[in-house]
Amino acid sequence: MTVAFTYFVAHTAMSRADKSFLDYRLLKNAHYVTGSVFIFIVGMVLFGSRALTPTMLENLLGYPVATTAW
Numbered sequence: 001m002t003v004a005f006t007y008f009v010a011h012t013a014m015s016r017a018d019k020s021f022l023d024y025r026l027l028k029n030a031h032y033v034t035g036s037v038f039i040f041i042v043g044m045v046l047f048g049s050r051a052l053t054p055t056m057l058e059n060l061l062g063y064p065v066a067t068t069a070w
Contacts, residue, residue: 012022026032054068
């Protein structure tokens with residue numbers, strides 16, 4: 001994933017085409033950046049809680065492993 005992200009950044013930053021994939025003018029808009037950061041934080045909380053739920057169900061609530069499977 002790191003290689004893909006690095007390639008994406010290099011491709012969009014060094015693109016010699018008139019129109020690149022990512023429009024950097026969006027990053028000058030404070031509302032867009034704030035919304036993107038907020039959505040990233042909400043996504044991390046949601047996916048983090050999803051990853052920890054099976055462990056909580058097994059250890060704290062006594063559910064069997066077969067019930068808490070992904």
